[in-house]
Amino acid sequence: MKSTVVSAIFFALSTCSAFVQKLIVQSPNQKINVALFSSQNNDVGAWYLKASYSDNEKISEAIPRIDLGLSRSDQDFSSELKFLKAGKPLLINEQYTALHGKKSVCTNSANEVTVSFENPSKAKLNIIIRAYNDGVAFRYGFPEKKGTFEMKDELTTYSVPNETMRWMEKWNPANEGLYTAMSDDKVQKQEWCYPVLFQLKDSSCWYLLHESDVNRTYCGSKLSNQVDASKYKITFPNPKDGRGMGSSTPTITLPWKSPWRVMIMGSLSDIVSSTLVDDVSSPSVVKNTDWIKPGLVSWNYWSSNHGTKDYKVVCEFADLAARMNWPYMLLDWEWDAMSNGGNIEDAAKYIVSKGVKPLIWYNSGGNHTWVSSTPKDRMLTHENRVEEFTKLKKMGFAGVKIDFFESEKQDMIKYYLDILEDAAQFEMLVYFHGCLVPRGWSRTYPNLMTYEGVRGAEWYNNGPEFTTTAPEHNTILPFTRNVVGPMDYTPVTFTNSQFPHLTSYGHELALSVLFESGLQHLADRPEGYLELPDAAKAFLKCVPNAWDETKLLEGYPGKDVLMARRKGDAWYIGGINAEIREKQKTLQFGFLPDKVKYKLTLIADGKHDKAFATKYQVVDKSSSVDVRMLRRGGFAASLVPIQ
Known part of the structure; x- marks a missing residue:
């Protein structure tokens, strides 16, 4: 050529x-x-x-x-x-x-x-x-x-x-x-x-x-x-x-x-x-990457904005991560005011004792943000970061979430990259929140696991608007924001926060496949997951969040999207409908290899938006399966090869 x-x-x-x-x-x-x-x-x-x-x-x-x-x-x-x-x-x-x-x-x-x-x-x-x-x-x-x-x-x-x-x-x-x-x-x-x-x-x-x-x-x-x-x-x-x-x-x-x-x-x-x-981004500058592990995260802020102040709430979410086989749990803002039975050191010990790795939130600090939430300045300078990362490593923390950057000026770009370099020296994962959208840095600094930079499920806490706009918004993000890098939408919520959902349970489950994030924070309260039917709960225990291959099967921004992702030999499919009319879709499996049969587990919308309809079937490359999506509905599926 x-x-x-x-x-x-x-x-x-x-x-x-x-x-x-x-x-x-x-x-x-x-x-x-x-x-x-x-x-x-x-x-x-x-x-x-x-x-x-x-x-x-x-x-x-x-x-x-x-x-x-x-x-x-x-x-x-x-x-x-x-x-x-x-x-x-x-x-x-x-x-x-x-x-x-x-x-x-x-x-x-x-x-x-x-x-x-x-x-x-x-x-x-x-x-x-x-x-x-x-x-x-x-x-x-x-x-x-x-x-x-x-x-x-x-x-x-x-x-x-x-x-x-x-x-x-x-x-x-x-x-x-x-x-x-x-x-x-x-x-x-x-x-x-x-x-x-x-x-x-x-x-x-x-x-x-x-x-x-x-x-x-x-x-x-x-x-x-x-x-x-x-x-x-x-x-x-x-x-x-x-x-x-x-x-x-x-x-x-x-x-x-x-x-x-x-x-x-x-x-x-x-x-x-x-x-x-x-x-097109610069190759990785992190030589040893064995410690960089993507995974799902339990997170209490969506269901309890002040939950990290409460040691008992923290323990409940640590237990959730352990029961769901999720490797991480995030301690969000106000952890430095924790009470009701323990403090941050106690919480870290409890989380680690459950076989879960803790992550922890920080204000980016400095005069570039009006937000006064503490701890404010512990990530601000190289000396601050070295001192804090040293403490965190001793307590068993695996990474940090850093919030409120509020600028994309040159000095802020330097700040982002300084954080990533110092974090890599201490083998700490990084999640930027209140930030820019990805610019290819996860290739250069693979310890950068995800960014916010999106109107996500947190907006169910901010007012009534997201209740009506989320279904359409969710079908635009796979074609826009999530194309350019990891996106922490904090998806997959079945109960309600301050303002309710209109999306179906099938729609919410599908987001675990449709939205890609190196640290995927699943935002619901423990009962939101633990009371799910067995098939949906099992799906969330095993669904990957780092992929070997991604294929769009069908879709149009603002209307619907069906996407397949592969991890190893298994495939996962997520599909959602934004519109206020029911849709029938036919799943085609032409992306599967020749002469291999798969067990399909299809978890689709049930009789109403809070019910599932699950079916199991053997399929191969030539198969097709019809699936019904309710208005603002959806489905998730797994395809595991039959040995």
Whole structure:
């Protein structure tokens, strides 16, 4: 395939200057092309990319224009860039193992070309372009060897025709909003969170925009179409974020490379199964990873907001984890005020005595958050963390949940990564809460097990809204937020918290498969699980939360989703319905290997939304099984090979 890329680039460079197109980079499977164009039809001026997708010989112009450029404190790199050369095509081809996520064996395989420019003052800019089988990624680079500058602005702008359907979340620092579906005259002008999902009008292609490999040399960004509804510009953090602490514009030192700008592209199934955000990220810096173990977690906050203050409540949830064979239990906020029979040391001893590993919550601390909940500053500095991690290891704690970051400025990116590095030194798992959405860091720091960055079940405590919005929201997340990395929604609740569910028991059980998180916090009270019928309870005792393979079987954002995930030789399926009408689905098992029979355990909606209907059946690759989903209903299933 390397020769294909070479000839494509050679052809483009050999054409006369009247041609706008300068070069093409093609994916290894030849389905995705990314082309470089000159806005001025010559070698000097502004430049943009165009991304195309072809399937069954139909070529779709997925993103017609991606404007390029940077503005640095000393000079501009956008409107008068002179094309110097396109480097030799490079085949990127590596495999790596993920300890948790949607796939265990991942492949980073792409064709890459580096394009070199200079501005009128002869300062150099590189743009590194990659075409993958499931998308496009590009990044900027300043190759010169010295100099420190402020980055004033990034001019990367995605042009999206208004008729393109999109699912977008209005910007908020905690990334906990709902998604809005819109097109045509319904397109709103806002600042938007990552990731963003688009569907071409003719349904020939989907794509999802994100960024990855954000490190200490830059800030996190967002998208804004406030100036022009059809143009989504990469935008730096608001100066007011994090109580105004830190600069909203990053400072860079040369040589320098930006984060990757990522476009996952193809069918909806391609997007759901993609690991592109991790693929382009830096390889793991943690050498010994034997101690990093994903697993399910019992968690008391949802059912009892102040439960961690009560030693007896803590013990009940430790017992729950032990009885359900879940490896972890989380001690959430107010653990430092624990009473009613014991304190934090007593709780840790009790949890460990049950064969369960404790996790513990902290406020991120510092003046970037208004939240005064204690302990506040024990994660704030390297010295704080070393002291606290030392204590935690002695008490048997396996990891930390750190909350309230409230900013994606460069200083906060440094803080996130400092925490991960110190935690790895003490073999501590990390869960970020009240935070950004994943940027590929779980590949670089595999002890980063999960993030919140989602409107999850916690919102049943915050007001009546989530009761009605959750069913639809749940069917959007597998196509948006959970595509780009682990997501701690705190799912699978059968009883009610402050505000009730409208989702069925089958819907809730399905979330254990549909939502991926390296630490999956199951949020219900003990009786919510222990009083389940035997089949559902057994399912939750054995369902994995780190997967070897993921396949979308069927679905559409906001309507329904059916997904299959494999762990070892066993498969698990989750399906949910967002709509207020009953649906009949037919499960097809074409993803199973040939000549192997499986025992199917199907736990579906029963006669009403708080009942299950369970059936057992032998199936193989050629089988099909009908399953009924109630309004806002769902089902879960396991497929275990028969020896």
